[in-house]
Structure formats: structure tokens, C-alpha cells
Amino acid sequence: MQDLLRRYGTGLTSVFCLLVAFWILVLIVLPNFAMFEQSFRPYLPVVEVGGPKDVYSFANYSKILDNGFESTIFGIPVTLPIHVLTFLDTVFFSALVTFFTLVFAYPLAYYLAKIASPRSIPTLLLLLFIPMWVSEALRAFAWYVILTFNGPLNAALKGLGIIEESIRWQNGIFTSYDAIVIVLTYCYVLFMLFPIYTAITSLDTNQIEAAEDLGSPWWRTHWRVVIPHAKPGIASGCVMVFMLSAGSLLVPTVVGSTKANWFPQTIYTWFNDALDWNTGAAYSMIFLLACIVFVILMMRLFRVKLSDIAK
Amino acid sequence: MSAGIDLDNVCCDFGTFRAVDNANVSIKPGEFFSFLGPSGCGKTTILRMVSGFIEPTQGAIRIGGKDMRGQRPNQRPTALIFQNLALFPLMPIWENISFGLEVRGVDKATRRKKAEELLALVDLPGAADKMISQLSGGQKQRVAIARALAVEPQVMLLDEPLSALDLKLRQHMRAELRAIQKRTGVTFIYITHDQGEALAMSDRVGVMSQGRIQQIAEPRDIYDNPVNGFVASFVGENNIFEGSLGPVADGMAALTGPHGSFRARIRPEAEGKPLKLYVRPEHTKLAPTKGSENSVEVEVTEVAFEGAFISVHGHAAGGKAISAEVRNDGVTPVPALGDKVYATFDAARALLLPDANVRG
Ligand SMILES: Nc1ncnc2c1ncn2[C@@H]1O[C@H](COP(=O)(O)OP(=O)(O)OP(=O)(O)O)[C@@H](O)[C@H]1O
Ligand SMILES: [Mg+2]
Numbered sequence: 001m002q003d004l005l006r007r008y009g010t011g012l013t014s015v016f017c018l019l020v021a022f023w024i025l026v027l028i029v030l031p032n033f034a035m036f037e038q039s040f041r042p043y044l045p046v047v048e049v050g051g052p053k054d055v056y057s058f059a060n061y062s063k064i065l066d067n068g069f070e071s072t073i074f075g076i077p078v079t080l081p082i083h084v085l086t087f088l089d090t091v092f093f094s095a096l097v098t099f100f101t102l103v104f105a106y107p108l109a110y111y112l113a114k115i116a117s118p119r120s121i122p123t124l125l126l127l128l129f130i131p132m133w134v135s136e137a138l139r140a141f142a143w144y145v146i147l148t149f150n151g152p153l154n155a156a157l158k159g160l161g162i163i164e165e166s167i168r169w170q171n172g173i174f175t176s177y178d179a180i181v182i183v184l185t186y187c188y189v190l191f192m193l194f195p196i197y198t199a200i201t202s203l204d205t206n207q208i209e210a211a212e213d214l215g216s217p218w219w220r221t222h223w224r225v226v227i228p229h230a231k232p233g234i235a236s237g238c239v240m241v242f243m244l245s246a247g248s249l250l251v252p253t254v255v256g257s258t259k260a261n262w263f264p265q266t267i268y269t270w271f272n273d274a275l276d277w278n279t280g281a282a283y284s285m286i287f288l289l290a291c292i293v294f295v296i297l298m299m300r301l302f303r304v305k306l307s308d309i310a311k
Numbered sequence: 312m313s314a315g316i317d318l319d320n321v322c323c324d325f326g327t328f329r330a331v332d333n334a335n336v337s338i339k340p341g342e343f344f345s346f347l348g349p350s351g352c353g354k355t356t357i358l359r360m361v362s363g364f365i366e367p368t369q370g371a372i373r374i375g376g377k378d379m380r381g382q383r384p385n386q387r388p389t390a391l392i393f394q395n396l397a398l399f400p401l402m403p404i405w406e407n408i409s410f411g412l413e414v415r416g417v418d419k420a421t422r423r424k425k426a427e428e429l430l431a432l433v434d435l436p437g438a439a440d441k442m443i444s445q446l447s448g449g450q451k452q453r454v455a456i457a458r459a460l461a462v463e464p465q466v467m468l469l470d471e472p473l474s475a476l477d478l479k480l481r482q483h484m485r486a487e488l489r490a491i492q493k494r495t496g497v498t499f500i501y502i503t504h505d506q507g508e509a510l511a512m513s514d515r516v517g518v519m520s521q522g523r524i525q526q527i528a529e530p531r532d533i534y535d536n537p538v539n540g541f542v543a544s545f546v547g548e549n550n551i552f553e554g555s556l557g558p559v560a561d562g563m564a565a566l567t568g569p570h571g572s573f574r575a576r577i578r579p580e581a582e583g584k585p586l587k588l589y590v591r592p593e594h595t596k597l598a599p600t601k602g603s604e605n606s607v608e609v610e611v612t613e614v615a616f617e618g619a620f621i622s623v624h625g626h627a628a629g630g631k632a633i634s635a636e637v638r639n640d641g642v643t644p645v646p647a648l649g650d651k652v653y654a655t656f657d658a659a660r661a662l663l664l665p666d667a668n669v670r671g
Pocket of ligand 1: 328331345348349350351352353354355356357504
């Protein structure tokens with residue numbers, strides 16, 4: 001603060017501070033607070049808003065527990081409220097997307113950071129970035145085309161003799177979420193790549209060589225030297241991809257099968273179709289909190305500290 | 312256990328740039344061998360070839376008589392201590408040291424025990440559970456040595472490991488390294504650009520310039536009998552005279568130049584090349600009268616007190632700088648500023664040498 005004052009003078013410094021305060025307060029805190037407040041009030045006709053029925057309660061929150069639905073999780077039959085089931089599916093498949101992006105991004109990040117010749121890096125990064133110039137909606141539709149029953153993927157696989165019958169990708173082979181997982185992985189892999197790339201770049205190449213010199217095979221060098229060093233990058237990549245995937249509305253809407261429900265779609269339905277903003281707000285709050293709790297639990301599990309991610 | 316290393320006509324090219332040119336060395340088992348040379352002369356490149364990170368473009372490297380071509384660093388019986396040490400900052404010290412054993416599948420208790428033994432060997436007992444960042448420069452140094460020793464290498468390769476330390480610690484670590492080498496009997500290849508370090512520690516020294524090995528000899532020989540002007544200048548000070556060479560007789564020849572005619576030793580292999588005369592300041596005596604030969608008149612311009620000796624600088628005719636060292640023994644007279652004295656040297660102490668051996 002002192003530094004800012006000295007460098008830019010009182011006038012400019014107060015403009016900076018006011019702008020930042022405006023950003024945080026008006027664009028972040030107030031809307032979220034409004035949602036938070038709304039989520040405790042019942043959905044009422046306009047004339048009754050502020051009337052005797054307009055009292056705070058947890059009624060909107062408890063709606064998530066309505067509508068028991070019979071399904072199986074890992075072969076065990078269970079009865080869960082349908083929205084809870086959607087929520088669990090969303091978290092599980094977002095975690096799966098996170099895992100896949102990690103599996104793709106780590107080797108690529110390592111290659112870019114330590115193996116590729118420095119001269120080819122700008123070209124490679126450009127090639128990686130070009131798909132990002134197209135909006136997410138277009139990319140999702142492109143995948144919709146790729147994955148259709150008579151689409152290029154099936155044609156190519158059949159042409160190569162890998163499959164005999166066309167696959168209904170949108171319905172999925174393994175689960176009804178296949179298409180969503182594929183497209184989300186594609187959309188968010190770069191969010192995993194760059195933090196890991198940055199982390200590995202900062203690793204002294206001599207450490208990798210020292211490990212090898214001491215007799216270490218490549219996998220142990222990665223396990224003991226590279227991955228521990230890249231852990232903050234891996235962690236922030238995972239948090240980002242998980243949150244983006246779990247919060248994605250567009251991709252599940254475009255490529256998802258009728259049987260695949262993504263939690264943001266449920267929220268969207270409350271807001272848009274039911275016009276019940278109060279319940280929608282309650283669901284959003286539940287989703288936000290639950291995702292944060294999940295991320296914190298995962299960070300505990302992998303012994304990552306918050307300060308690591310901030311780096 | 313230690314092994315000898317042979318470099319046979321080893322060359323290393325980076326694109327069109329030749330970093331190491333035709334290196335031939337035969338290092339004996341258990342020897343402390345140093346490569347000495349200025350920055351960028353190819354020392355690290357040689358070490359990286361021996362440890363397997365770079366394959367020579369030409370020639371062969373043998374360790375213990377076995378050709379190393381195609382062997383990865385993790386298959387070679389060498390341990391490299393990096394110029395920047397490259398310790399693992401995220402592992403505690405004992406894991407750093409025992410990493411090589413972990414790789415070999417040694418169980419945890421044995422690893423821990425071995426790490427403690429090695430810490431005792433390098434004089435760092437009780438540091439096992441600290442982290443690297445908690446150590447001083449010299450202590451990190453020792454951990455790096457312990458980590459390399461843990462895998463019981465037949466050859467230790469050290470890349471200027473002391474360059475980051477302060478003078479006192481450096482001197483201490485020199486003695487320590489030398490002692491560890493004697494104790495373990497492992498062959499050491501040591502790289503440095505500090506001539507004092509190389510001369511003090513090594514059994515033999517290889518002096519390098521621009522990718523070429525100029526001379527391989529015992530430290531004393533390097534200093535007293537350098538084979539060319541580069542070696543003579545790199546390992547110490549010289550007064551250098553130019554001139555035209557007279558006939559050679561009995562390994563001696565005369566060089567006649569603007570400052571007179573001087574007699575000096577000449578090696579048979581140097582004959583026929585352009586030569587200059589090199590004589591060390593400590594072999595240059597100052598006296599009020601002209602000597603019988605190899606004498607030149609000097610006006611004293613600077614007298615610097617160095618403790619054990621006094622360094623005297625002066626100009627000969629034409630402004631040529633000459634320096635001499637006078638022992639501070641209370642007997643030898645010390646000239647004063649502005650004195651006109653004669654600098655005289657023994658013909659047996661002066662050498663006629665060609666310039667460095669460079670390609671071109
Ligand atoms: N990977 C490389 N690609 C291209 N040139 C290189 C490479 N490594 C080294 N060189 C060049 O080879 C020459 C020798 O390098 P080297 O690292 O062996 O020097 P050095 O003697 O160890 O120097 P220093 O004392 O500064 O460490 C230098 O001119 C350097 O620029
Ligand atoms: Mg070097």
C-alpha cells in the first residue's frame with residue numbers, strides 16, 4: 001500500500017482501490033449475497049412478496065431430498081432422491097474428467113517443459129492454443145457432430161476395422177455420461193496443462209539428471225522428483241478442471257444423452273423452466289458448498305496445502 | 312572399488328561447434344585427476360560424456376576397460392556431483408543420501424543406517440532429518456558428496472563443487488575431499504577453473520583450453536614445465552619476452568629481442584614453432600648490478616606487500632612490464648619505488664614456449 005502510494009500518488013492509488021472494491025463488492029459479493037438471501041425465501045406470486053408468507057426457511061434446500069429414485073451404484077441397488085443422484089453423478093464424472101485431463105496433460109507438460117527443444121516451444125504452444133480461439137459452444141457442437149451415429153468418428157473406426165457396428169456415443173458404451181466426459185476432457189485439458197507446465201519448467205533439469213545418475217529408472221524419477229515438485233501445479237490444475245467440469249452447463253446440454261443429467265442442468269431448470277429462482281438459488285448454494293467441501297477433502301487426501309495452489 | 316577411465320580420441324560437437332576436440336586421457340584407478348581450464352573450455356562437457364548424459368560424437372570412453380557407448384547414466388558405475396549440486400529439496404537429507412539405494416531396492420532401515428554412516432563420514436552427524444534448505448553451503452556440499460558415495464561408485468565426477476563457497480570453507484573442503492578420496496579409494500575426476508585448487512589436490516592435472524587438452528602432468532610438472540604459453544599463463548604469473556630465436560644447442564637456445572638476448576630451455580618438440588620466453592616472477596631476482604646473462608634493467612613502479620613475499624612491479628625500456636617476487640625474509644633487500652635495478656633470471660628456470668595448442 002505504501003509502495004503504491006509512493007509510486008502512483010494519492011489520486012491514482014484511490015482510483016485503483018475504488019475500482020478493486022467495486023469489482024469485489026458489486027460484481028461478486030452483492031450478487032452472491034442476494035442469491036444467498038433469496039435461497040431462504042419461498043417462491044411466491046409477486047403480490048405476496050413481503051407479505052405474511054414471505055418468511056425465511058430451509059424449505060428450498062430440503063427439496064433436494066424429494067423424489068426418491070431407484071438406481072444402482074456399482075451394482076448395489078439404492079434409492080436416492082433424484083437430484084442427489086444427479087449431484088453424485090456430476091461429482092463422480094467431473095472427478096473422472098479431472099483424472100483424464102491429468103493423464104493427458106502431465107506427459108505433455110513434461111515433454112514441453114523438459115524435452116522439446118526451446119525453439120519449437122512457441123509453435124507447439126500455438127498449436128495447442130488454436131482450438132481455444134473457437135468458443136466453447138462451437139467446440140461442443142463440433143464434438144456433437146463427431147460423435148453422431150453416422151459421424152466421422154464411427155466412420156473412421158469402421159474404416160480402420162476397429163469396430164464393425166456404429167456406436168451410439170451419446171448413449172455411451174460404459175455409462176450414459178461417456179460423451180460428456182470425452183468432450184469435457186477435451187475442453188479443459190489445457191487448464192490442466194498450463195499449471196503443470198509452469199511447475200515443471202521451474203524444476204532444475206539437473207535434479208532429473210541427478211536422479212538418473214544415481215541409477216533411477218524414469219518412472220521413479222517422475223514419482224520421487226518431478227511429481228512432488230509439480231504437485232502445486234497438478235493440484236491447481238485439478239481444482240480448476242474439476243470446478244469447471246462440475247459447473248459446465250453447455251457441454252452436457254449439447255452432447256449429453258437424455259439419460260445423463262448434470263447438476264447445473266438441474267439448477268438451470270429451476271431458474272429457467274420453473275422460474276423458481278429461490279429454489280434455484282438454494283441448489284446453487286448447495287452445489288457450491290458441496291464442491292468446495294469435496295475439493296478440500298481431496299486436498300487433504302493428497303496432502304496439498306492451500307498455499308501451494310496459490311503459488 | 313575403483314576403476315580407471317580411458318578417453319580415446321573423444322570429440323563432442325554441438326552443431327558445428329566443437330566443444331571437445333580429440334581428448335586422450337588415461338586415468339588410473341584410485342587416482343585424483345583434475346581438469347583445469349577457463350570457463351567454457353569444455354570441462355563440463357567431458358564430465359557429462361563420462362557420466363553418460365552426452366554421447367561423444369567421435370571416439371570411445373572406457374570405464375574399467377569396458378566401452379560405455381550406449382550405456383545410460385543409470386547404467387554406468389559413475390556418480391556425478393553437479394556444478395549446482397542438484398540436491399532434492401523436497402526430501403529430507405537422509406532420503407537424499409539414500410536415494411540411490413532406494414532405487415536399488417534396499418529396505419528402509421538399511422537405507423537409514425547407511426545414510427547415517429555416510430553423514431558421519433562427511434562430518435555431518437545428526438543432520439539426517441533436516442531439509443536441504445536448512446543447511447549452509449558447505450553442508451550441502453557434503454550432503455552431495457554423501458549422496459554420490461552412497462551408491463558406491465567406481466568413479467566420482469565432481470563439477471566445480473567448491474566454486475560457490477567462501478575461501479575459508481573452500482580450503483577446508485579441499486582437504487576434506489582429498490581425505491574422503493584417500494579413505495574410499497574411489498577414482499575422482501575433479502573439474503575446476505581454480506588453478507590453486509587443481510594443483511593442491513590432484514595426483515595429475517589436465518589443463519584445457521578451447522576444447523583441447525593442452526597438457527596432462529603432475530601438478531609440479533604443470534607449474535615447472537608447462538608445454539606451452541597457455542599452460543604457463545593459466546597456472547601462474549610470467550614475465551614474457553618476445554624476439555627471434557637463435558640456434559639450439561643442448562636443449563638451450565637464445566632469444567634476441569628489443570630487451571636484449573636471453574638464454575632459456577627449449578623442448579625438442581617446440582623447435583620450429585614461433586616461441587616466446589616465459590619466466591616466473593619468483594625466479595626473477597632483483598639486484599643493483601647487471602648479472603652475467605639474462606639481465607634487464609627495470610625501473611620500479613610499484614612495491615606491493617603480500618605478507619610472505621613482496622611483489623615488485625616495474626618497467627623495462629619501452630614500458631615493458633616486469634614483475635618479481637622478493638622473499639620477505641629480512642635478508643633480501645627490497646627495492647624502493649623509482650629505483651633502477653636489474654632483473655636477472657637463471658637460464659634453467661626460463662622456458663621457450665609456443666602459444667596454446669588450438670585448432671585452426
Ligand atoms: N548443450 C549445448 N549446446 C550447445 N553448446 C553447448 C552445450 N553445452 C555446452 N556448450 C558449449 O560448449 C562449450 C563448453 O561448455 P562447458 O559447459 O563444457 O564449459 P565449462 O568448461 O564447463 O565451463 P564453466 O567453467 O563455465 O562451467 C561452451 O562454449 C558452451 O557454450
Ligand atoms: Mg562447467
